Amino acid sequence: MASSTSSDVLPTGGRIFTSIPDVFFIPEFVFGGLVWILVASTRVSPDNPLGWVMFVSVFCFVVTTLWFFIFLCGANQSSIWPSLDVGYHFVAVVFYLSASVDLAYVTILRAALTNLPPADENLKMYRLDIAAVVMSYVATLLYFLHAIFSAIRWKRS
Numbered sequence: 001m002a003s004s005t006s007s008d009v010l011p012t013g014g015r016i017f018t019s020i021p022d023v024f025f026i027p028e029f030v031f032g033g034l035v036w037i038l039v040a041s042t043r044v045s046p047d048n049p050l051g052w053v054m055f056v057s058v059f060c061f062v063v064t065t066l067w068f069f070i071f072l073c074g075a076n077q078s079s080i081w082p083s084l085d086v087g088y089h090f091v092a093v094v095f096y097l098s099a100s101v102d103l104a105y106v107t108i109l110r111a112a113l114t115n116l117p118p119a120d121e122n123l124k125m126y127r128l129d130i131a132a133v134v135m136s137y138v139a140t141l142l143y144f145l146h147a148i149f150s151a152i153r154w155k156r157s
Contacts, residue, residue, distance in 0.1 A: 010076045010085075010153075016068075021089075021149030024142050025068045031139040032061045038132035039103070042125045049102035053136070056099040060092050060143070082154040089147035096140040104133045 016022040036057040039050060067088065070076050076085075107129040110122070 010071070010081055016071045021146045021153065022071060024146040024149075025064065025071075028064050028139060028142050028146065029061065029068075031135050031142060032057055032064065034135040035099075035132055035139055036061060038128050038135060042128045042132070049106050053099040053103050053132075056095045057136075057139075060096065060139075063088065064092075079157075082150070082157045085150045086147060086154045089143055089150050092143040093140060093147050096136065096143055100133065100136040100140050103129070103136050107133050 016025065036054065039053050039057065042050075067085075107126070110126050110129055
């Protein structure tokens with residue numbers, strides 16, 4: 001008689017590259033890292049909203065890296081891990097959504113500066129901010145999908 005245990009629910013090793021929602025780890029690294037790089041390459045002004053964006057992108061990048069290695073090494077076989085997976089990705093969605101809205105607001109404010117001298121430098125910062133906003137919303141979507149599929153997996157366990 002087959003029983004449903006947590007080892008049947010959470011993949012380990014190379015199986016994380018082929019299982020939903022764990023296949024989202026790599027795109028989360030890429031887009032989260034791009035947000036971090038793009039915001040860091042602009043002038044951080046105003047400090048408070050962009051500081052929050054940097055905190056969220058670095059925090060999620062580091063914790064997702066740790067999460068990835070925990071799953072890769074197979075240390076996720078306790079019965080608490082499916083709920084921790086859902087909880088972390090839900091927190092990441094809330095953080096990234098708030099950071100994305102802040103970043104979009106700062107980008108809208110920066111749009112007014114693109115016509116002021118030095119226009120080339122302001123236009124470059126504006127374009128970097130636009131790219132960061134797009135990457136931030138894509139990262140939010142990826143974390144959201146990961147949270148939804150993790151919740152479905154948690155419900156099955």
